[in-house]
Amino acid sequence: MTFTEQLRQENDDVFQKIFTHPFVDGIGRGDVPKDSIIHYVKADFEYLNAFMKIYALSMVKAKSRDDIRFFFDQIGFVLNDEVHPHHNFCDYVGVEYEALQSSSLPPTADHYIKHMMHHAQTGTIAEIYAALLPCPWTYLEIGQELLKTYKPTKSHPFYEWITFYADEEVERITLELRHRLDQEAQDVSQEQKQLIKEAFRKSCELEWKFWEMAYICETWPSEQEASRI
């Protein structure tokens, strides 16, 4: 078993929790509360901005031109391609994408970004790969699960979203990140392996929490006070 196969197996509990989360299952059923979608797009737009910066920070740790190309390509994918699933969500709620940009990050999204930033700034390249991998891997499997369970056709409101993440390109990114992590993890100390495992698991947990954050429209305590006044 490869190291990333082991990571996938050890974190299957969290993957299964993600597949059955009401937001995720709602995408399959074609029925997600509109406020939750808006909350998701606002947070995810900012999350993806931070994700690109994390790739940029990680590039400093590149060991070869091929590593540089990898980080460069990923920034291009997030910048140019990940806007499509956001547009699908905006069309569903009938809101302009531009109206959902420049929001402050809810606590969970803020935590997730800072977790990845921490590894990008203080960790090895293996730790960074481990903290970033659950992002494409969970979305790839969500897309594949929803495709298999709901067999959406073009008239499904989230057909674009589901087929985007179940696509070969997201699979290719996931496999490349897995391959890179498998290579890097070959000769590391037990202590480093533990850090890598913790970085991966925490990102899986934060993926689940990101769906929950959007579903319940999580805000900071002071914002709740303000909305009650």
Ligand SMILES: Cc1ncc(C[n+]2csc(CCO)c2C)c(N)n1
């Ligand atoms: C919270 C959150 N997690 C994962 C993704 C999906 N995603 C983000 S960046 C990327 C490509 C990685 O190089 C993928 C697949 C998302 N949009 N939002």
